[in-house]
Structure formats: structure tokens, C-alpha cells
Amino acid sequence: MEDFDVFTNEIEFSGPAYKHILNKYVTDIPCTPNGPNYEKFSGPAYKHILNKYVTDIPCTPNGPNYENFYVCIPLSNHLHFTCTAETLISDILRTKEEASLLNLLPNDVEEVTEILKNYEPDELPLHKKYMRFSSENNVNNFLKILKQFPKEWTIIQLTAPYNPNENLKPFTEYRTEISSIYLTLLTNDYMDHTDIEPFTVEVPANITKVGEKPLFEELYSLLIENYNTIEKAQFLNNKRLIKNYWSRREDIDLRIKSVINVMYKEWLGGWSSLLTGKFEDSALREKVIKQVDTAISDWGFIKLTSKQKTLLYNLLGSSILLSSQQIKSCIRMILTQHGNPDEVRQVLTNCESCSKEFRLLNELCFECLSECFEKIHHFNIVDGIKAFSDVATQIKDGDEWTALRKAKRHPVILIVDEMLDTFPWETLPILNHQPVSRIENIHFLYSLYKEHEDKIVDGYFAAEPNIGRYVINPDKNLERMELRMSSFVKYWCESWSGHIGEPPPPEEFLDYLSTSDIFLYCGHGDGCHFAKGAANGAGVEGASGRTTALLSGCGSVRLSRAPGRTPPSGAHHHLHIASCPIVIGMLWEVTDLEVDKVVSTLLSLYVPSDAPVDWKSVGKAKWSQGLIETSIEQKSQYSPERDLLLAVSRARGATSFTMIASSLVARGLPVRIRDK
Structure with a gap:
């Protein structure tokens, strides 16, 4: 056909x-x-x-x-x-x-x-038409939509290449066969300066040594072991088994640290610079542009494309957070693989492995790319790498650039392919102190943005912290978690109300989602099943409101597949339909004590309170018995965080287990408490 x-x-x-x-x-x-x-x-x-x-x-x-x-x-x-x-x-x-x-x-x-x-x-607005697979899904509308988003947002799409084995193999097999990812810049700090439209960079998978599992296979393998270890914990009945349990937990934690390390150093490398947000201080942005432009002028790179310049601005603007090897490797690829294909065709000579019929420059061998670079720019690729490496060194070592290391940035929204959704992108060292959210596609993001457009201020959903509701241990089988979290909400969120140790009626569960500013669920899974049986017949999708939903159960925001070949879905999909601007939860199985530390820290940072002592300073020796000690000296000055995504980032530090910290993700719009 x-x-x-x-x-x-x-x-x-x-x-x-x-x-x-x-x-x-x-x-x-x-x-x-x-x-x-x-x-x-x-x-x-x-x-x-x-x-x-x-x-x-x-x-x-x-x-x-x-x-x-x-x-x-x-x-x-x-x-x-x-x-x-x-x-x-x-x-x-x-x-x-x-x-x-x-x-x-x-x-x-x-x-x-x-x-x-x-x-x-009836005639529908564009954001609803765009959700349908129709003629509205065209390039012009796509570019129009990108211009409607808040100027503060950096929107990056992470996509796995098409794999025909999707049609032939079970999901558990073909999902480990990803040989590269496509990283697409939709909006970026430097794209306006270079007047360039969205573009894509292909990042090959890291090369593994003999005996090592490929990165994707290792991640899914350790998640299975994590599940089995936590699932069997309830059956431990002697010291030897308990010791073995903690030994396995430590091993799993080391493995997830290794996955993150490989993602950052060996897989993404310098390309991780493309994931960073826009500088709040525009003067820093202009300073980076000037530094790179000076090097381009001094060395005579008059034939660099807008794409190459954009990539260099991002790389060198984040160079203070990258290693020299990451920077040099990325510079080499920017200069050779992202130039003008037509110019390369004109100077490409015969090669046994390369043809002028290439589609992308990365199809050519490095020798041909280096030779073409020299013919186009009139000096060799080694000098080209040195030119921009010198700029990176000046930025990394110069005292006048120290502000770059801790510079505040606007929100990053990651549009993550379902095949890549399990990876803990937010905990990459270059991102873990930035406000980062994720969502499935540009259609969902646009629809959610238009739903709340009148509440968006400076790139954030302007939220209220006044009304809080909670459901804690509705299944009645997490006794110590109930004691911990009920004592926390009664201390820090005294005005909140909810259900403890019992399931809420469906209508009341929906009312919590519809009328609260913040909704907390502490129990197994995501809790959305408690809305079944409500009179509207639509479950949580029948709610309507502005709530920030925090779901602390195992895998509460993971994408799951029903039996067969159904598409993945998660609780956050249903809650977004119910107009929840953001849903925070866990990507995989977690344990209650460590999650309780993270969730209580997150809420204590984000939610204003009249509590006499900062939650971080409260005595917690008997917290698992529902007792907290407040008659103690404040250990440090309380530093609240009204940016919810930054509060999520800071809350990850409340646990010493990387496996727990990296499970916590936010899905939806950036949210910040409204300024009074």
C-alpha cells in the first residue's frame, strides 16, 4: 500500500x-x-x-x-x-x-x-480537537501550541526508536532491546537566540563490557528483585532471614546507583546538558552566549549551523556540572554529526563504508566526518574540539562563573516515552536540584495547561495550601505507617481532615479530590479504587478540582499494562482527567518507613504550618509508635519551599536509600503556592 x-x-x-x-x-x-x-x-x-x-x-x-x-x-x-x-x-x-x-x-x-x-x-477548542487523531494534528498547529506554553518552561521529549519486535515479542523482551534514544528540544533557553525550530539528537546506548547487562536489562532486572525482596519481607521470622533481607536491599540500592551513574556518565554524557531548565537570571544566559560567540568569532567558525550553536550554548552553559571527558566527547559529535548535510555532501570523498546517499551525518564514519570538517572550516577537528574545550575550562575554573553552579532555573517538563518511563531521569546529577515534572505527550500537556491556563502565573499553577484532606491506611494492615503519618498530619497539618484506619465512602473520596487543595493518600497502591461505586459511575475521573495529589503507595504513578497487548496506563491519567494539575507518587515498590520520611519531609517543606518546631528538628525516636518529641531546641532555621517540584527534589534527601528517593516523581504541571 x-x-x-x-x-x-x-x-x-x-x-x-x-x-x-x-x-x-x-x-x-x-x-x-x-x-x-x-x-x-x-x-x-x-x-x-x-x-x-x-x-x-x-x-x-x-x-x-x-x-x-x-x-x-x-x-x-x-x-x-x-x-x-x-x-x-x-x-x-x-x-x-x-x-x-x-x-x-x-x-x-x-x-x-x-x-x-x-x-x-459542537465546535471544540483546539486543545480538545488536538487530543483526537485528525487533521488538527499537523505541523503548523504543533508549532503554534509550543508558542502558547509559558515562556519559562523547557520542554524536552525523550523517545525510544521504533522496534518492529513490538509486534512479535512480549513486552518484557522487546523493551530491553533499545539501542538509542531520541532527545528532542521543543522549547529551550537558547532556541530563540538562534531562531531555530524543534530538533532532535540521537543518543546511542552505552557500550557494555563483557559480562555486563545492557542498561535497560539491568534496570528491569533490579526492579524485579526489588519487588520480590519487599514482597517476601512479611514472611521473615528469624535473624538470619532479616539480615539477608537488608543485605539484598543494600545490593539493590548499589545497583540503582550504578544505573544512574551509567545513565549520566556513559550514556547521556554531555547531552544531559539539554535536559536543564532556563536560567531565572537572563544575564547568565547572555553571558554564556557571549562567551561561546566570542570563541566562534575568534576561531572563525562561520559555517556553524543554528543547531550546532544551540547545542554548544547548552553544553557550555552546563559545563560547570560536567566532566572534561563528557564535554570533549559531546563537542566532537556536535561539530561533526550536526553540521549542514548539504555542505558535507559537496566535500565528501569516496569511502568504502560511507555513501553520499546518507540520510543523517551520524551514518558516516568518523574519518570521513573529520575530513569533511577540515575541508569546510579549514582546520582540523582536534583544533575545533580544543577551541570549545578552552571555553569550558574558563567557565569551570573562572571565579566569575561560580554563580552558574547554583543558578536557579525555571521548570523542566520531560515528555517521556512509555518505553523510557521507568528510568529515574529526575535523579540525574545535572537535574536533581531543579524543578522537574514529566508527562506522556504534548497532547496531554497542552490539554492540562489549557484547563488551568487562568491559574498559571510565571510558568506555575498558582496553588492554595488552605484545604487538606487525607486517607491513611484504609486497608488497616500498615499499623506503624498509620501511627507515623497520622501523628505527622495532626502535628503539622492540624486543620486537615480525613479518614484514618478505614476506607472512605466513594462519594467522600471524590469530594476530597474535588474540594481540597492538597490530597494525601497513604496506603497500598494509588487508592483510586476507593472512588468506584460513586453515583457518577466514572470513578476518580468524575471529580473536578484543583487538588495536588500525593500518593505514597507502591507504584502509585507507574505505567502498568493489563494482560495482553493493551497500552500502559496509570492513576495519574485518571486524576489529570479529573483536572488535578499535578500527581506525585512512586514509580515502583517502596517500603513504608522510608517513604514516610520522604512524604512527611515533602509536606513539611511545602505546606505552611503553625507547628512550634520545624519537622526536621522534631524528635522521632518513637515516631513508629505515633509519638513525636517537640520540647527540644530547634536545630536549624526553617527553610520552606513553595515550589512543589523543588520540594520534591529536596524531599528525596530525607531517605538514605537511593532506590526510594529515585522512585519519587511528579507528573503534570509545575505548581507553586500563590504569593500573598
Whole structure:
């Protein structure tokens, strides 16, 4: 089947094509194709055709195994498709079995037209149209949307390359076969200066030594061991088993530290500089630009592209946080692999392994790239690397650049591919002191932003800390956690109310989400199942409000897959539909004491309190018994944090276990308590 333009509704098919589509529809479609099966069972072309005709109008096809299947087709496309299909294929259906395919098409188009008119939606705003796979999803709208976001945001997309084994292997196997990632700058501190549109950098996976597991395989392996270790902890009944448990916990913690270290030093390297946020102090940004531009002028790099300049600004602006080796390696790739392909084609000579028919410069060998660089710039690549390495050294060693190390930055929003979502991006050393949130795609981000646009101030959702609600230990089997967290909220959040040691009624759970400024859940999982049975029938999606949701259970914000080939989903999806601007929780299994330390620290930093002693200074020797000591001297000056994402970052330091700290992530919009 021929290629088509994915941004148009005008797709013309031949008769055999329609016949093929209907045959696939009858013979191959699964019983409930509402996930990847719906998209993938007959390849990219059919995936495109199905996606193009999805909307909100349900109709149940006749035929075997279709009782759970709802095909959705926009009115104009439906009539074009059905009329044209019947006309084109009726003459080429030879057998009775083939002729029966026409039963899937309406006999009376005019009657269907009148019926469908009742379902025509009212005119929708762009952010709702954009959520649909339609002609609204085009490049012009995409660029328009990026310009509507707050100027303070840095939006970075992390994507895994397409892997055809998705269609052939179980998820647990093909997810470990990622050989690289695509890092796309959508908005960035330096893109306006270079007048460049969004662009992508491909970052190859790190090279492993003999006997080492690839990074992806190691991460998933240690998560399985972490789950098994915590799951079996309840059965420990002697000192030897308990000692072995702690030994395994320590080993798991060392392994997650190693994963983060490899991510930062060997995998991303200097490219991690692209994940950083915009400087709050614009003078620092201008200072970096001037320093790099001076080097470009002095060395005569007149042919550097806007992309190369943008990459160099980011790299050298973060050089104070990077090693010399990370910087030099990245400079080499920027200068050789991100230049002008047309210029390289003009000077590329014959090579056994390289061809002028290349698509991307990284397809060429380093020898050819170095030779082309010299011909274009009239000096060798070693001198080029030295030129910008000298700038990095000046920044790293110069006293006038010390402010760069602790410079405050605006929020970073990571759009993370489902294949990469398990990685603890926020705990990379270059990011762990910055306000960072994550979300699944630009569509969700745009919809959530437009939902709360009137409350966004300087790039943050302006929140209130007045009304707090909580649900603590609703399953009644985490007694010590209940004692700890109930004593904390009664001390620090005295005006809050909620349920302790009992499940809330569904209607009350929804009311908590709808009316509170902050909602705390302490229990197993994410707690959203307590909304089932509410009168609205929609679960947590039936709530509506502005709450910041903090869910402290195991895997409370992880993406999970139901059996089969369904797409991943998480509690945060449902809460975002309910208008929660941000959801904070855990990526994997955690233990209650360490999580209680993190969550109580987070709330004590973010939520104003009349408590007499800072929570950090409160005596906690008997905290697991529900007792705290307040008649002690304040150890240090209380330093609150009204930026919720920065409070999350600081709260990670409340536990000595990296496995616990790196599990904590925020999903959604940046949130900050409104200035009085």
C-alpha cells in the first residue's frame, strides 16, 4: 500500500485497498482492539487508517466476536469511506464470502447521514480537537501550541526508536532491546537566540563490557528483585532471614546507583546538558552566549549551523556540572554529526563504508566526518574540539562563573516515552536540584495547561495550601505507617481532615479530590479504587478540582499494562482527567518507613504550618509508635519551599536509600503556592 500524508483527511484508496482493509477487519481484528492490537495487527498502513477514523461516535458492527468492539468514524470521512468502498469493490468481489463484506457497509447512506447528524459535536477548542487523531494534528498547529506554553518552561521529549519486535515479542523482551534514544528540544533557553525550530539528537546506548547487562536489562532486572525482596519481607521470622533481607536491599540500592551513574556518565554524557531548565537570571544566559560567540568569532567558525550553536550554548552553559571527558566527547559529535548535510555532501570523498546517499551525518564514519570538517572550516577537528574545550575550562575554573553552579532555573517538563518511563531521569546529577515534572505527550500537556491556563502565573499553577484532606491506611494492615503519618498530619497539618484506619465512602473520596487543595493518600497502591461505586459511575475521573495529589503507595504513578497487548496506563491519567494539575507518587515498590520520611519531609517543606518546631528538628525516636518529641531546641532555621517540584527534589534527601528517593516523581504541571 502506498505511503500517505499523516496530516490530511484526503486519502484516496484503490478498490483492492478497500477490499484488503475489510478483509483484515473481518478476519484479523481481535475481540477488544482498544490498545496496541487495534493499532498494530496489520502494520503501519492499517494503523494509520484506523487511527484516522477514530472519534466519539460508537456503532456496533455485526458479525462474530464484535460485541465489545466500537468503531468510531467522523461523519464526513464515514460517508466518503463507505460510499467509495462500495462503489470500488463491488465489481471485484468474486466469491460469496467476499460479497458478504458489503454487509459491513450501510445500505442506506442517507439514513445513516441523518442518524449521525445527531452525534455531530459542537465546535471544540483546539486543545480538545488536538487530543483526537485528525487533521488538527499537523505541523503548523504543533508549532503554534509550543508558542502558547509559558515562556519559562523547557520542554524536552525523550523517545525510544521504533522496534518492529513490538509486534512479535512480549513486552518484557522487546523493551530491553533499545539501542538509542531520541532527545528532542521543543522549547529551550537558547532556541530563540538562534531562531531555530524543534530538533532532535540521537543518543546511542552505552557500550557494555563483557559480562555486563545492557542498561535497560539491568534496570528491569533490579526492579524485579526489588519487588520480590519487599514482597517476601512479611514472611521473615528469624535473624538470619532479616539480615539477608537488608543485605539484598543494600545490593539493590548499589545497583540503582550504578544505573544512574551509567545513565549520566556513559550514556547521556554531555547531552544531559539539554535536559536543564532556563536560567531565572537572563544575564547568565547572555553571558554564556557571549562567551561561546566570542570563541566562534575568534576561531572563525562561520559555517556553524543554528543547531550546532544551540547545542554548544547548552553544553557550555552546563559545563560547570560536567566532566572534561563528557564535554570533549559531546563537542566532537556536535561539530561533526550536526553540521549542514548539504555542505558535507559537496566535500565528501569516496569511502568504502560511507555513501553520499546518507540520510543523517551520524551514518558516516568518523574519518570521513573529520575530513569533511577540515575541508569546510579549514582546520582540523582536534583544533575545533580544543577551541570549545578552552571555553569550558574558563567557565569551570573562572571565579566569575561560580554563580552558574547554583543558578536557579525555571521548570523542566520531560515528555517521556512509555518505553523510557521507568528510568529515574529526575535523579540525574545535572537535574536533581531543579524543578522537574514529566508527562506522556504534548497532547496531554497542552490539554492540562489549557484547563488551568487562568491559574498559571510565571510558568506555575498558582496553588492554595488552605484545604487538606487525607486517607491513611484504609486497608488497616500498615499499623506503624498509620501511627507515623497520622501523628505527622495532626502535628503539622492540624486543620486537615480525613479518614484514618478505614476506607472512605466513594462519594467522600471524590469530594476530597474535588474540594481540597492538597490530597494525601497513604496506603497500598494509588487508592483510586476507593472512588468506584460513586453515583457518577466514572470513578476518580468524575471529580473536578484543583487538588495536588500525593500518593505514597507502591507504584502509585507507574505505567502498568493489563494482560495482553493493551497500552500502559496509570492513576495519574485518571486524576489529570479529573483536572488535578499535578500527581506525585512512586514509580515502583517502596517500603513504608522510608517513604514516610520522604512524604512527611515533602509536606513539611511545602505546606505552611503553625507547628512550634520545624519537622526536621522534631524528635522521632518513637515516631513508629505515633509519638513525636517537640520540647527540644530547634536545630536549624526553617527553610520552606513553595515550589512543589523543588520540594520534591529536596524531599528525596530525607531517605538514605537511593532506590526510594529515585522512585519519587511528579507528573503534570509545575505548581507553586500563590504569593500573598
